[in-house]
Amino acid sequence: MSLAWLGAGIAIGFGALGAGLGIGIAGSKVAEATGRNPDAANAIRTNGIIIVVFAESLGIFSFVIAFLLQGKAL
Amino acid sequence: MRQVIGIVLLLNAVAVIGAALTGNLPNWPPAQADIHVAEQAGTPLIHLGGEEAPSAGGVISIWNDISISNSIFTAWLVMAVLVVLGAVSSRAVSEVPGRFQGFIELIVQALVDFMKDAGGPAVVRFLPLFGSLFLFALLSNWLSVIPLVGQIELLHSPTADYHTNLGLALTGFVWYQWAGIQQNGLGYFTRWVTFPAFKEGPLVGVVMLVFVGPIEFFSELFRILTLTLRLWGNIWGGEIVLSVLSALLFVPSFVLPFIGLELFIGFIQAFVFAFLVLLYIILALESHGGEEHAEHPEASRAVQLEAAHAA
Secondary structure, eight states: HHHHHHHHHHHHHHHHHHHHHHHHHHHHHHHHHHHOOGGGHHHHHHHHHHHHHHHHHHHHHHHHHHHHHHHHOO | OHHHHHHHHHHHHHHHHHHHHHHHHOSOOOOGSSSOOOOOOOOOOEEEEEEEOOSSEEEETTTTTEEEEHHHHHHHHHHHHHHHHHHHHHHOOOOOOHHHHHHHHHHHHHHHHHHHHOGGGGGGGGGGHHHHHHHHHHHHHTTSSTTTTTTTTSSSOOOHHHHHHHHHHHHHHHHHHHHHHHOOOOOOOOGGGGGGTTTSTTTHHHIIIIHHHHHHHHHHHHHHHHHHHHHHHHHHHHHHHHHHHHHSSSSSGGGGHHHHHHHHHHHHHHHHHHHHHHHHHHHHHHHOOOOHHHHHHHHHHHHHHHHHHHO
């Protein structure tokens, strides 16, 4: 029973770690690209949001998995 | 700005001191039972048919419990707001827009400009789908930060219930498949089984067909799942963050910055949902037949010619 709690914690922890790393790398490149070419800031921002969202959805998946495990532990 | 912050802090101090004097201070740290966490799905308000679900917010129970839930009720509210806005703004359209008509035109024009930037003038005919998905998701997301929404039984933000998001995602999915079939005919289905750009060596086409084809097909189905869960996880998670933080922070208005954060996240997620559906439409409209394959060598030859000229 309590192992499910542990699994939920591990799932959201590692999931958030990976998604955070991905979003950080993508965001730093977006900032670099905007600095290099400020005229294209709008297009870069839109593409950046789209790319960041794909990394974020993996984090959301781990959130869902953690939630399912937590429901199992109750 | 400084005065506003000062007044808010003063009101907080009055509230906390008043609660302490009258003996109504909440427990701190709060017990888990004191924090009212929003349900992950709507709770049934009116039961219509089928077996009643054993507990609120269980596994997906589309078929065995048919009822009007609180998220359907709020979805009707959002739809009523949008329909009334649309009807009123399109009833008396004048050449010189007033303030209200100007505001509506600003929104529609921004949406149209964004669609033109993303996919050219050909995709503007999908404005009804794109605009309604965006506005519905935006209003539903912003509904979730209002106090008491998600806390009492009558109100629950529609997009914090995964059934609503599944419905939105399925609408977008069916729509873009239909648009692709209309545009490309039966050749549309070859997008999952042939990859002409990779047919370079012996057997590469067969290998791509056997290994990449199923992956492409399932990634197509996974789009429904990701669209649903991304919106739901963000909005429901935001509701939980707000209720947990307002229990932990003790002083009422310290949670205001997080409401601002949730407003921003709600806008971004509504935008992303509508934009991803638009992106899938653009991808589906692009021809996957032989023309694209024929265009590529010419293009690369033109590039080579230009490079030779430059040299």
